[in-house]
Amino acid sequence: MTTTLADVLAAADLLAGVASRTPVESSRALSEIAGVPVLLKCENLQRAGSFKIRGAYVRMARLSDDERAHGVVAASAGNHAQGVALAARLLGIEAVVFMPVDAALPKIAATREYGAHVELVGSSVDEALVHARAYAQRTGAALIHPFDHPDVVAGQGTIALEIVEQVPDVATVIVPVGGGGLAAGIVATLAELRPQVRVVGVQAAKAAAYPASLAAGHPVKAPELRTMADGIAIGLPGEVPFEVLAHAHAEVRTVSEEDLSRALLLVAERAKLLVEPSGAAAVAALMAAPGDFEGPVVAILSGGNIDPQVLLRVVRHGLASAGRFLWLHLRIADSPGALAGLLRDLAATGANVMHVSHVRTQGELAVDEVAIEVQVETKGPDHCAAVQHALRVAGYRLTD
Missing domain, CATH: 3.40.50.1100 (Rossmann fold)
Known part of the structure; x- marks a missing residue:
């Protein structure tokens, strides 16, 4: 490999007093989901907010x-x-x-x-x-390339040194992948220090160059870069990290935008940690396939630098993906009190109305009806189903 354990140890000496030794936090919620101990390596708490x-x-x-x-x-x-x-x-x-x-x-x-x-x-x-x-x-x-240089890969590999000290019996490390510098540093370090540890890389499905590249044996450009996870939205793997990951026959899987938003929401709600979408990629992979990983698992939270406006959108997306937002499309009579009646019936289900759209001019509407779109906050998938059932029982026509 282009990066060795000796390189990483030398990098650690350079970083003494510069980079923080970030904590590893256990997660009961993720451990219950995965059925094995899960710990979070909190690089979101690193200086400047990332690794x-x-x-x-x-x-x-x-x-x-x-x-x-x-x-x-x-x-x-x-x-x-x-x-x-x-x-x-x-x-x-x-x-x-x-x-x-x-x-x-x-x-x-x-x-x-x-x-x-x-x-x-x-x-x-x-x-x-x-x-x-x-x-x-x-x-x-x-x-100063973000990932395609041996010194950069060695610097990122110092995270693995800390993980081995903090979780001596670690069995699996899950790491977000963009250009590959972080994953390559982790793989190169553990290949010599703990060769039995499985390393799993994670890319956003809508910005995934590594699966095709590893299959082809050379870097292949990603067909698209359309993901909320801007920190790992890299079109082409770096030559240096690719060599490391290809040599190690590294495993890289993908996660959906829904997976990312659900993971970010869970980390915020249950671990009380703020991460950006790319920082939640490792958790997203764990949640998407909880039975695939031997424990203890260490999921790297690679960064916490998120725009508050993006956070708002992602949280809403995560709530919807988790079944806690419901978009209802209905047609009701165009008569006084009809909308008020709908809102009363929704209130009776325990759903919290967030937004109402009232449209009279759609071409497919009858002359005596209006289209209503209602966004409601619910308590989860079962509550979503109960709300829809109650409305249908009450005689409302839900369209998709």
Whole structure:
């Protein structure tokens, strides 16, 4: 492998006093779901809000004085940007970071607050990388790649050193995968330190390049990048991490957007931890196939930098996926009191009305009826079914 245990141990020495030793928290809720002990490695509590400071600092600490004088440049959707900006501040290096134009505002603001100059370009990390490479060629700045460098992979691998110390009997480690730097660091470390530990990588199904790449034996571009998990929305695996993961015959599976939102919601509700969608990917895989993993399982929460507006949308999506939001489409008589009667009947079921839409002008409506869309908050799937049954018994016509 391009990264060895010796490389990771050397990276750990560099990170002493820089990266936090993040806690491992047991989760009773996830343990009950999986049927085995489940623990959460809380890199969302790391400095700058994600694991990225580890790899970024190791890479930048090894630059020569001449390289440091020319500054550094990076491309990121946000977490690597903050890691690079913080590392640059600690090392006294000028940093420029290219970020997608739709990057989360809190991530942009935090990157600037750490002292980096931010340029917003393109619609993805891959496009931002093109601009970062061009800037590096133009100015002589060192490109600090988010995942495709041995020093970065070694830095991320220091998480595995901590896991082995904190959970000596760990049997499975589940790790989010974007470009692959984090997973490669974990795999390379455990391959020498605990070869019996199973490592499972997780990608968002709508931004998954690794399954096809590993099957083909070389990096293959993802067919789409349409996921709420912007932190792992990478179009093409890095050569360095791909070599590590391919050599180890790594296992990488995918999760849906519904899986991600349910996982984020559970982590917030039951573990009292705030993570971003990409940070919840490992938990999403566990929840989607709870019987697939031997315990103890350590799920890595890779980051907690989430835009509050995105959090609001994802929580709502998670509530709907968990059966706690219900969208009702009905037709009722266009007469005084009909809508009030519907709301009274809903109240009697214990459902909480969140939003009502009242439409008279749809072409398929009869002259004496109106279309109603009601969003209600429920207590779960069984309550959803009970609400619909009660409305049908009361004579309402539900359409889908």
